[in-house]
Amino acid sequence: MFLYIRRVRRCQFVQLMTTCLVLSVVMVCWEQLDHSVVSHIKSYSFRYLINSFTYINNSLTVPREEARRFSNFSYLLDHPDKCGDKDVLLLLFVKSSPKNIKRRNAIRATWGNETYIKNTLGVTVKVLFALGAIETQPNDLSSPVNHQNHLIREDNLHGDLIQKDFVDTFHNLTLKLILQFHWMHSRCAHARFFMTADDDIFVHMPNLVSYLQDMSSKGVTDFWIGRVHRGAPPIRSRHSKYYVPFEMYPWMSYPDYTAGASYVVSGDVANKIYHASLTLNASLYIDDVFMGICANAMGVSPQDHVYFSGEGKAPYHQCIYNQMITSHGHVEDIYDVWKAATDPQVKKATSGLLGRLYCTAVKMTLLCKPYSVTYPCKAAFL
Template sequence: MFVNFRRIRKCQCVQLLTTGLVLCVVMVCWEQLDHHVVSHMRSYTYRYLVNSYNFLNTSFAINPHRRHPHGNDGSDSAVGGTVSYPYLLNHPDKCIGGGDGDGKRRDDVLLLLFVKSSPENFERRQAIRDTWGNESYVWSELGESVRMVFALGVHPDAWQRAGVQRALLQEDQTYGDLIQQDFVDTFHNLTTKLILQFQWAHLHCPHARFLMSADDDIFVHMPNLVRYLRGLQSAQAGAKDLWVGHVHRGAPPIRRKDSKYHVPYELYPWPSYPDYTAGAGYVVSGDVAAKIYQATLVLNSSMYIDDVFMGICASAMGVSPQEHVYFSGEGKAPYHPCIYDHMITSHGHATDVRSLWRAATDPAVDSLSSGFMGSLYCTAVRVMLLCRPYYQNTYSCMAAFA
């Protein structure tokens, strides 16, 4: 048998070059690979092998001697050992209303809707008032009472703060829906804004059957959401222990210092967060809102990523998030009537809320998907739009068959 040693050496050279190239690519991309693959695998394994976060209760608990009871006006200097900021704008009677000719009272609040907004986002707030956040629309067209308020702090730029605050005062005089506390409205104060929501709800709207927290660049298909909440009420005899949204399971803390989501080991040393829902938009039942409020009184709010802190509070109270395939993550839902038919939330709508509202609530949407052929057509369309080979962080492929 004849062996060509020159060919063997050539193959070995090719293998060496290929191996070297692969190693170079891995070394260059290792940080991203570690973050997106290795960290997530380690975190997910840890989350579901350990399957317990009892240690969080101890680690995040506040010394009870530092606690101060929360007064009826929400203006105490400290709550649960953390600062409770005074209100600059408030509407404590927001959830109190009269009745109508049919005897149904408007203070029978189905949903208390908190929209997290930045002080300068006047146009976003107005677009929401004109579309999915319009209380009058929900009452007249859907027959339910929804209360919507915007949660915000003060403008972070000291030079612009006075002018922006004057504009906010004028805006609030017109619409009466701004809830503002005297903290600087920045990313690292999002947990402060979350605490504001649950404390305000406890003090001023504890009878609301559901509470929703949403960003001001989110779109909510209010008719679909109201139908969904009504269904929960009927099926679950009042809907208890509900926390629903786009669930992040076994997510790892981000350790890269160049990320705005960076969490140092000193703040959170464990490789996995408790399960939590994307902070862009989620719904809790009234009893869960009360539990989260209680957790904010006894847990340290140093975790500045608000949706993670929500997960820590819920874990401490024995509440687990539930996935809903039509609550979006950080991604934007596809624009198509067959998507609108099931849509609850979609994220990333800073400029197109009005046009999307007109399209999503067009009566033609329902007729398109009605009947066997319409249902079959829309299922096929959703498969093409949602079952993509790459990650979209909006609706999963499972939503195509919902």
């Protein structure tokens, strides 16, 4: 009898401790969940009910002299004649860190190879890399001059680096965005389209060129495509890389914008963004959000393209390659993806009625999953 009572008490103690542990975990998770849910509810309410982005634009407007401090940096490396008087279908800027020479070389050898694009696709695409000045670390024994000399030698070899003398850091990404639009305005304003991309993005250039040629033949204007974020709230957690304090942006929602990893605008939109940047406070360091603010000020709205990748890599499959435009997170595998995605057999295997039916079934399996971060499920039916 005594042993039975001890056993019961022990079980009750274990149940009590388990219950306390579960409740503790739930309370911690609920606090985070509650904060996320509340911030999104506020954000969507602000976007769809209040929708006072006009007030935001007005409040961020500053005198031109003040706005000039965000663009008034000297060029360290420049190629003002890169576009010349050529018929440029696309000016493509890749945002790159000075240290990422391997990534730049991989892009030059694959999807960003201008010679391949001209000879194989029959169009002129100009690919440039946007850089800031080198930030040296406290334990870095080599001098900034030596680092810069490496970049100069790289640029002498390839002629595709555009660098200004602001420090190349995450918090200066908006300055790098402004660099790109200002460079296009002054050196390549006749390009029909402009694209910006991270240096870990894979671009299926044949598919992109075909798509842009079609858009160009239709004479599109106010054109801005990518992975669209609608009603996104500012992140207020100080632990987040994307933390934005109330002092910098006090409102509950951002204007609609496309993910900064890659997006395309038409030449007229690029010109509008340039002019918007001349009078807006660019201290907000989330560059894709600042792009959304500029576009909203000029009355331009983004359009979602299902084959612009979200945060993750696109599935490795020929049915995906057939329509993909971009995929995110490619560094070591970029050569393999380029070879597989541009193989002529891809188009053959995915064409015809049977090929299309097969690919629809495959894409449904690959894309129609909860929390997919690449392409949405609807991409399977296009």
